[in-house]
Amino acid sequence: MPPALAMERVGFGGALGEDLAALARSTPVWMGTTAKVVAEYAAPFWREQGLAGAAFSRTGALREVHDVVLEAGHAVNVIPDTARARYELRARTTRDLAHARRRVRACLEAAALATGAELELTPHGADFADLRQDEFLTSAYTRAARALGRAPVDRRGEVMASTDMGNVSHVLPALHPTIGYDTGGALHHTAPFARYGDSPGADRAVLDAATALAHVGVELATDAAQRERCLRLLTDRRAAAVPPS
Structure with missing residues (x-):
């Protein structure tokens, strides 16, 4: 159960403490539903290996697939001539994303083959690479945020969102x-959540973030070794990105 939903629906009687309760209410949850798949085997081969038959994974190529149907006919009892949909894929790394794209494409091609339909795929937009957070910059930001009274949570390694900043992070540190900021318990990507975007708490968050980032810039500019490291990484990554002539 998402932490925010648990705080709304489950009574803890104050046992969590105010800090933990506030963290639970503000923890983002990016997947609101769960897809279930049933697999049937001829024999329980896992028992011969001393296994329980349960498997859990937070890795793999096909982490998230989002779709929206743009056109699929206008009557419930008529098969339409044309159906259109748009899909968005997410994965942990660029390589996993390419693998996920191949798998989704194979699923669509199989559906078209099974139904005798024609399939036309049109790419939209550009791929976003996985985000690489620089350790020094992250530590500097954490120190600055704490000095402002914030309580940063280390979420390095998690897939939080899609952003072209991931592409930038592959070129330079x-x-x-x-x-x-407080959203009154409203969840991400909802109208109630959006209404808190111009609240005093949101304004304070913008100012705190800008101040902390300014501190990062000052710390980097005044640390000769780290400044040299970042410039060297930038040069090396640019050279690696240029194909040989």
Whole structure:
């Protein structure tokens, strides 16, 4: 159960403490539903290996697939001549994303083959690479945020969102932090959540984030070794990105 939903629906009787309760209410949850798949085997081969038959994974190519149907006919009892949909894929790394794209394409091609339909795929937009947070910049931001009274949460390694900052982070040392503010328990990507975007708490968050980032810039500019490291990484990555002539 998402932490925010648990705080809304489950009574803890104050046992969590105010800090933990506030963290639970503000923790973002990016997947609101769960897809279930049933697989049937001829024999329980896993028992011979001493396994329980349960598997859990937070890795793999096909992490998230989002779709929206743009056109699919106008009557419930008529098969339409044309159906259109748009899909968005997410994965942990660029390589996983390419693998996920191949798998989704194979599913669509199989559906078209099974139904005798023609399939036309049109790419939209550009791929966003996985985000690489620089350790020094992250530490500097964390110190600055704490000095402002914030309580940063280390979420490095998690897939938080899609952003072209991921592409930038493959070229130069980068930092892309997030900052929170009170939304009254409203969840992400909802109209109630959007209404808190111009609240005093949101304004304070913007100012705190800008101040913390300014501190990062000052710390980097005054640390000769780190400045040289970042410039060297930038040069090396640019050279690696240029194909040989």
